[in-house]
Amino acid sequence: MQSDKKPAAVANSVDEDSWRRPLAYREEAFLQSPDSRPLRILSEYLWPLSHFQEEKIQDTIVFFGSARITEDGALSRYYQEARELARVVTEWSSTIAENGSVCSEPRRRFVVCSGGGPGIMEAANRGASDAGGKTIGLNIGLPFEQRPNAYITPELSFEFHYFFMRKFWFAYLAKALVVFPGGFGTLDELSEILTLAQTQKLESKIIIVLYGSDFWKEIINFDALVRHGVISASDLNLFQFANSPDEALNILRDGLTRYYLEPERVLPAAVVEEAPEIARSRTS
Numbered sequence: 001m002q003s004d005k006k007p008a009a010v011a012n013s014v015d016e017d018s019w020r021r022p023l024a025y026r027e028e029a030f031l032q033s034p035d036s037r038p039l040r041i042l043s044e045y046l047w048p049l050s051h052f053q054e055e056k057i058q059d060t061i062v063f064f065g066s067a068r069i070t071e072d073g074a075l076s077r078y079y080q081e082a083r084e085l086a087r088v089v090t091e092w093s094s095t096i097a098e099n100g101s102v103c104s105e106p107r108r109r110f111v112v113c114s115g116g117g118p119g120i121m122e123a124a125n126r127g128a129s130d131a132g133g134k135t136i137g138l139n140i141g142l143p144f145e146q147r148p149n150a151y152i153t154p155e156l157s158f159e160f161h162y163f164f165m166r167k168f169w170f171a172y173l174a175k176a177l178v179v180f181p182g183g184f185g186t187l188d189e190l191s192e193i194l195t196l197a198q199t200q201k202l203e204s205k206i207i208i209v210l211y212g213s214d215f216w217k218e219i220i221n222f223d224a225l226v227r228h229g230v231i232s233a234s235d236l237n238l239f240q241f242a243n244s245p246d247e248a249l250n251i252l253r254d255g256l257t258r259y260y261l262e263p264e265r266v267l268p269a270a271v272v273e274e275a276p277e278i279a280r281s282r283t284s
Contacts, residue, residue, distance in 0.1 A: 044165040048138075048158050052173070055155060058107040059260075060136060060173040061089055061252065064189050065120025065180030065211075078180050078212060079123045085178065085211075085245040086112045086127025086135075092253060094133060096261065110175060110256060111136055115166075116148050116157065120180045125151035140166050167192060175260060176207040176252050178242075181215040197238050198231075207255035209248050213241035 021027075030036055063082060069075045093110040112128035114121035116137030128135035129151040137152035140160045148157055160166040171193060179190050190210075196202050210216045225231045242248035 041162060041165060044160055044162055045168070048169055051155060051158075055134060055153075056107045057111055057134070057136070057156070057173065058109055059111070059175045060113040061093075061110050061176040061178065062170050062174045063112060063114045063120060063124035063178050063180065064182060064186050065123075066182035066186060067115075067117045067119040067121060068183070069119045069123075069181065071123075075181060078120065081211070081245050082120050082123035082178075082180050083127035083130070085248050086124040087131045088127075088245060088249050089252060090128040090131035090133035090135070092249070094131070108134055109260075110252075111156075113138065113170070113173070114152075115139065115170075115185075116152060118147065118149055120182065122149035122151060125149055129153075138166050138169050171196060171202070171206075174206055175204065175256060176209070178209045178211055178248060178252070179216075180211045181219075187219075194235075194238055198235055205255075205259045207252060207259075208239040209242050209251050210239050211242050211248060213243055216241065 024030060031039065063086060065078065065082060066075075069079050071079050073079075089110065090112055093108075096109050111134055112124055113136035114124040116125075116139030121137070125135045125137055126149070134153045134156060135151065136156040136158075137148055138158055138160060139148045140163065148159070158169075160169075167189065170189065174193075177190075177193055179186060193206065193208065197206055197208065222231075222236055226233050226236065240251050242251055
């Protein structure tokens, strides 16, 4: 008669498998727990960084503006002009030679970056796509309005949970910022970059353009801030106004050429290989 009893070695193997725990980084419940918050934050740094390195992104021009401005709405002018500006900026940046570069491969300069959603963000990504360029979307999950638009380069589309990590990436690569009309989110992002520039916490110069002078001068009384002594008159030099794509392009092209292309900055080989050139904090 054949015995149903399993050999001891097989039985022990089955018993061991039954009590073995999964590897920590594969334990979904742990990764979603409060104890793993530092890991989730770190992931929102490392995941974009690895893609920027892979795609040879050196720096960006960030477009801010309302998610509620549509292509055919009341403020459609700004949608159309954001799209056009992103297109001509991308065409210009594609002509930049890598003079004096120590990179084995050309790096992409002044790539259009947005918050990844609809409205002005969509217009910016769309314009860059019209020009055949790579374009970045730093999306964030919100209950409404914020869904990734269809014009982001797929390998440069990112979804964030933490607002502060998303803001970090806006500032990290930015050499220029164009701010179209917007609401609370746009005001928050603008104020943060202006504060970093005002307090000289950024090592790299950021060209800041406020697009639509009538809107911005109505929304923010800059002269009153100076008059009341809460900012200095010199702080008004941190930004410039533009009212057309051509005017904004000239400001961007002149500023970026002056600070970053003339003469071309040459980085140590180790820096180029390990990370993009960044708007480093002076305290880092």
